[in-house]
Amino acid sequence: MKLLLIALAAATAASDPDWSRFRGPNGTGVANTSGLPAEFGPAKNVVWRAPIPPGHSSPVLSSAQIFLTAMDGEKLIVLALDRATGKELWRRDVPRTGKGRLDGPNGPASPSPVTDGEHVYAFFQDFGLIAFTKAGREQWRLPLGPFNQYYGFGASPILVDGIIILPVDQDTNSYLLGVDANTGKIRYRTDRPGVISGYSTPTVYQPKNAPKQIVIPESFQLSGYDVGNGRLVWWVRGLACEMKAVVSIQGDTAWINGWGFSQNQPGQQVETISWAEALKTYDKNRDGAIAPDEVVGGPPALDKMLSPKYGFTAFDGDRNGTLDEREWNVMRAMLASENGLLAIGLGGNGDVTDGAIKWKYTRPVPQVPSTLLYNDVLFMVNDSGILLSFDPATGRVRKQGRLKGAIDKYFASPVGADGKVFLVSQDGTASVVEAKAEWEILSVNPLDDEVFATPAIADGRIYIRTKSTLYAFGNPGRTI
Known part of the structure; x- marks a missing residue:
């Protein structure tokens, strides 16, 4: 089993040598490269650094370029940098046609772009989709929105078989969008009435005897959609009410973590009442709705x-x-759902919940970072800087410990390559640990600036975006 998982991981990484989408090859967070430095920082193992405008999107790579989105004042920006030197090749302004809801640390340039090497495709919640050639010439634009997510948009577009795919998971009128990458014309728009605000980027799954699918962690369920037509094929119930992570996927199994409220921890759910009972309890003015100043007199926890x-x-x-x-x-369903990390069998037709969940870990899981499946170990970092390693087959915790010197909140997801796992906290502390079940910390590297973006890795370099700078770190003498 171990050799099979390692071989599958290597094949997945090698199939896409460039980190062309959020979290790299099929969202795995794994790169097939070597010679990465364990120690780095503003004054150590810097190949180059480039000042960049603020934004939370993660860098994506082609063979020669790095693409980012950013915000400069009121301007939305797509940036292209030279991958070898960090030199800015071009920047293009994108019109900000509205100002959608943003909450917490989210920003208007959070979704990461995606590239096929010849073009880059970017999405902004305050504009929509736009495509440029690698030379910076606009190819098409598709205005979209306004959107209705609680925190603002988080999911990034992906490119599959010539289709730009974007899940629009919002509190009203959710849908899945498929857009022709050459023309910008909509190929399909699949309504998803049971889906509320979510922030997860899809992953590709290829069943043995069925067309290619995309897997999306949605509110309350994991779902598989046909890539070609956007049709919902199967779903597994049991996810948290609000999903932000990307699935780790290998073969016919996916691992996914989700967190809604602290009250969604098993055994801590708040008991609710029916709508009819709610009207009797809370609707003081008898107008058939419940206002904020009316929510008194019911069960205290509610x-x-x-x-x-x-x-x-x-x-x-x-x-x-x-x-x-x-x-x-919807509120009742949200409060009845459970946080957790699940291993789920993929595929089938319709509701395949029965028998699909292989195991579930119900202690606290992170709000934002995804898991990392690497070297037959499943890694997960909690919001307080606690790193756990799991046996992916059974869910058994192999090791749990604090990342000493990096006890902070995490937005960036862990990434792996060269036998190492890289984790970067919000305050800009990059920890490097051995990629094994009984992991040990190799180094703790201060970057002296905030980090929200997930690092990118390719050709012996790790690219890390801080609030003000994009760094390329690598060992001396290594070229791409």
């Missing part, structure tokens, strides 16, 4: 969850200041 200072705005899906029956029922 009153707290519905408080305007806590969860009311998250449950008010259409943002009109009141809760209707649909929103109430």
Whole structure:
């Protein structure tokens, strides 16, 4: 089993030598390269550094270029840099046609672009999709929106068989978008009425005897869609109410973590009441809706969850200041869901929940970072800088420990290559550990700036975007 998983991982990484999308080859976070430095920082093993405008998108690579999105004042920007030197090759402004909702640390340049080497495709929640050639000539644009996510947009577009695919997971009118990469024309738009706000980027899955699919962690379920026509093929219920991570996928198994509220921990769920009972309890003015100032007099734990200072705005899906029956029922489903890390068997038709969940880890999991499956070990970093390694087949925890010197919140997902796992905290501390179950810390490297973007790795270099700088780190004398 171990040799098979390692061989599959190597084949996956080798099939896409460039880190052309968010989290690299098929979102695995794994690069097939060697000679990466374990120690690096602003004054150590710097191949080059480039000042860049702010943004949370992660760098994506072609053989000769690096592409990023950014925000400069009120300007939305697509940037191209020379991969060998870090020199800026071009930047293009994209019109900001609106200002969508943003909450917490999210920003208007969070989704990462995707490239096929000849073109780069970028998405902004305040504009839509836009395509440029590698020389910076605009090829097409597709205005989209406005959107209705609680935190703002997080999912990145991916490119599969000539189709740009973007999940639009929002609190009202969610859909899956497929766009012709050559023309910018919409190939399909699949309505997904049961999906609420989500932030996960899709992954490609190839069943043995069926057309290629994309796998999307959605609110409450993991779903598989046909790449060619966007049709929903199968789904597995049991995910958290709000998904942000990318699945780790190998063969016919996916590993996915999700976190909604702390009250979604098993055994801590808040008991809710029916809509009819809610109207009797909360609808003081008898207008058939529940306003923020009416949420008193019910069960205390539910009153707290519905408080305007806590969860009311998250449950008010259409943002009109009141809760209707649909929103109430969504709230009940959200509070009944469970956080956790799951191993799920992929494929089939329709609801395949029965028997699909291979194991589930129910202790706290991270809000944002994805897991990393590398060297037959599943790695996961919690928000407080606790790193866990799992046996991917059984879910058994092999080791759990703090990343000493890097105890902080994490937005960047871990990435792996050269027998090492790289983890970067929000405050810009990069830890490097051995890629094995009984991992040990190899180094802790301060970058002296905040980091939200996931690093990219290729050809013996690791590219890390901080708040103000893109670094290429590598051992001396290594060229691409």
